[in-house]
Amino acid sequence: MASHTVENYLKALFALANEVGEVGISDLSDHLAVSKPSVNGMAKALQQDGFLKYEKYKPLKLTAKGKKAAALVVRKHRLTEMFLVEQMGFGWDEVHDIAEQVEHVKAPAFFDRMDELVGFPTVDPHGSPIPDAQGNVLEIDCMKLSECSVGSKVSLVGLSQSSKSLLTFLDSHGIALGHTFHVRAVEPFDGSMTMLHKGAQDQTFSLKVCERLLVKREA
Amino acid sequence: MASHTVENYLKALFALANEVGEVGISDLSDHLAVSKPSVNGMAKALQQDGFLKYEKYKPLKLTAKGKKAAALVVRKHRLTEMFLVEQMGFGWDEVHDIAEQVEHVKAPAFFDRMDELVGFPTVDPHGSPIPDAQGNVLEIDCMKLSECSVGSKVSLVGLSQSSKSLLTFLDSHGIALGHTFHVRAVEPFDGSMTMLHKGAQDQTFSLKVCERLLVKREA
DNA sequence: TTTAATTGTTAGGTGAGTCTAACAATGTAG
DNA sequence: CTACATTGTTAGACTCACCTAACAATTAAA
Ligand SMILES: [Mn+2]
Ligand SMILES: [Mn+2]
Ligand SMILES: [Mn+2]
Ligand SMILES: [Mn+2]
Numbered sequence: 001m002a003s004h005t006v007e008n009y010l011k012a013l014f015a016l017a018n019e020v021g022e023v024g025i026s027d028l029s030d031h032l033a034v035s036k037p038s039v040n041g042m043a044k045a046l047q048q049d050g051f052l053k054y055e056k057y058k059p060l061k062l063t064a065k066g067k068k069a070a071a072l073v074v075r076k077h078r079l080t081e082m083f084l085v086e087q088m089g090f091g092w093d094e095v096h097d098i099a100e101q102v103e104h105v106k107a108p109a110f111f112d113r114m115d116e117l118v119g120f121p122t123v124d125p126h127g128s129p130i131p132d133a134q135g136n137v138l139e140i141d142c143m144k145l146s147e148c149s150v151g152s153k154v155s156l157v158g159l160s161q162s163s164k165s166l167l168t169f170l171d172s173h174g175i176a177l178g179h180t181f182h183v184r185a186v187e188p189f190d191g192s193m194t195m196l197h198k199g200a201q202d203q204t205f206s207l208k209v210c211e212r213l214l215v216k217r218e219a
Numbered sequence: 220m221a222s223h224t225v226e227n228y229l230k231a232l233f234a235l236a237n238e239v240g241e242v243g244i245s246d247l248s249d250h251l252a253v254s255k256p257s258v259n260g261m262a263k264a265l266q267q268d269g270f271l272k273y274e275k276y277k278p279l280k281l282t283a284k285g286k287k288a289a290a291l292v293v294r295k296h297r298l299t300e301m302f303l304v305e306q307m308g309f310g311w312d313e314v315h316d317i318a319e320q321v322e323h324v325k326a327p328a329f330f331d332r333m334d335e336l337v338g339f340p341t342v343d344p345h346g347s348p349i350p351d352a353q354g355n356v357l358e359i360d361c362m363k364l365s366e367c368s369v370g371s372k373v374s375l376v377g378l379s380q381s382s383k384s385l386l387t388f389l390d391s392h393g394i395a396l397g398h399t400f401h402v403r404a405v406e407p408f409d410g411s412m413t414m415l416h417k418g419a420q421d422q423t424f425s426l427k428v429c430e431r432l433l434v435k436r437e438a
Numbered sequence: 439t440t441t442a443a444t445t446g447t448t449a450g451g452t453g454a455g456t457c458t459a460a461c462a463a464t465g466t467a468g
Numbered sequence: 469c470t471a472c473a474t475t476g477t478t479a480g481a482c483t484c485a486c487c488t489a490a491c492a493a494t495t496a497a498a
Contacts, residue, residue: 087306101326114307256456259478
């Protein structure tokens, strides 16, 4: 079994690949807050174990084995988050740090039971997809709210890089997954957008915020 | 915060002290399946951190700080076991190994929530007391069933050294915590005992079993 | 296209936690 | 009281994961 540390590297590799395509030593170094030589060394070790394809000065690429292993850690992480919210009453802004630790527990039955108790969910509390038990990830079709034009009617399905500060910001504005937005105006100067939220009241958000809200066109 | 490893040493020290009084390097070595030199080294390290009083060739003794730290790990372990049984539907014979890992999660809120959800229990699924948040352990008053004489009417309140095999043995004989036993006969030859179980049917158990059943005299 | 910034690599070391082999102290039995 | 068995200690080494300092390669800017 992969160590705690290796699992975290795999998860980071997996997440970065889905965010920025090419993953370099420095990206991982930043993401994990670990020095570049450490990452370099680990890259060689992961290659040795067949999780990674590594060539000097070239971007890091997970192998099929690496992708599957990573997806299974992500699965444990997201199932845990779901369980913490649905069964234990935590807020969506409180669960990530706990899941970051619980994801390393080696006890398949534990996660299977969570899965069952929360009704075999396909997305976590932040709208991110939960890989299945074979490590397959279902891509959810969505776009950034910032890419929507005036007049679009959309609903919030997920977040890109959900951070605690984003989550509490959304909480304080009464925004949650599933809510609908009707784009009323886009400010050409700074890209801030004004939307009719839940068919009730107008709210204006900066481009920074709108870039991180993933939405789906309403039927 | 104490590492995963240190927490396991503390817990072992604590458990052994309550079982055999004097704890030597070899006891720990056996209990943790780690070589004696390793234990010796760790003993020095724990002393350095004030968890242990260590003098060459003398028995190991937890300090007040060590006892408290150990009790808090035991607390996390037993709350987890309780949660796994009560909220997640696991059997009492399935929870120890999972709890052995979950107990190392650093997230007080996680365990506080478990505590709340299972109604602030004072004993775990095997009848062992759950230390409070300050690390105080409540001694439960009980005796070994093997020490009871013919005619005693008792109820099962706990187990000494509950192992998976003991738990499944008890399961297969329909025995659970709280059940009552009426001692009918004690075989002088091998110490096996015949009891009326739950006022229903007679069962005979070996001394080995009866030594591990902790009971309380019925009112 | 030469220069500068970024990115990646090597070399050399540290600390935690483990091991084995060898030896010393302690306790028990004859 | 000596002999043997048990228990504890030291020395030396290993792996994993990390670090800093120095240097090399690549990429971007001037
Ligand atoms: Mn998360
Ligand atoms: Mn993690
Ligand atoms: Mn247990
Ligand atoms: Mn443990």
